[in-house]
Amino acid sequence: MTSSRTNPAYRRYVRRMLPLSLAYVGAIGLATRVIPDHAAADARTLGFAILPGLAVMGWIWAMARLLVELDDEYLRMLEVRKFLVATGFTLALCSVWGLLELFAPSIPKLPLFFVFPLWAVGLFVGMLFNRLTMGPSGRA
Structure with a gap:
């Protein structure tokens, strides 16, 4: 590999x-x-x-x-896992923040511009997830 x-x-x-x-x-x-x-x-x-x-x-x-x-199917799987973690991270944060905006109008609005940067932060979270769950071989 x-x-x-x-x-x-x-x-x-x-x-x-x-x-x-x-x-x-x-x-x-x-x-x-x-x-x-x-x-x-x-x-x-x-x-x-x-x-x-x-x-x-x-x-x-x-x-x-x-x-x-x-x-390499293993490396591809690690990348896909990172993408999935990033997507879940972004969807969760944006959904929770959207609900806060809806029910607590004093909460500042989150511009849509920040969705992709949040997803990129989620890629880092996904990389950590790979390392924690797959050990040292979980680094792509």
Whole structure:
């Protein structure tokens, strides 16, 4: 079994994620600089606001490609478990927070923008879950 450091699928994954991450940071910076506060929802504003979302879609595509390209079934299973834990973590947090918003109106609103970053935090939780339940071999 190859490790995540030597597996070609992981190397391709990193080569995809790095430029997408730079594009995301750049697009956020550009949108922040170009779109004034309380801007009208015109074509220009929407276009700049959507740019970071394209990078997020690229991240999702890169993660899907990783699952497709991983030849090692054990490593693929570890990734799928991380994704499932991240999804459950995000759904639970967003559902509970949404109920708090509904029944306790003084609770601050959680912008939808934070759902994907919460899911990314959930990937870390999933990695810890893999390590705790699978031992040292549970690190992908």
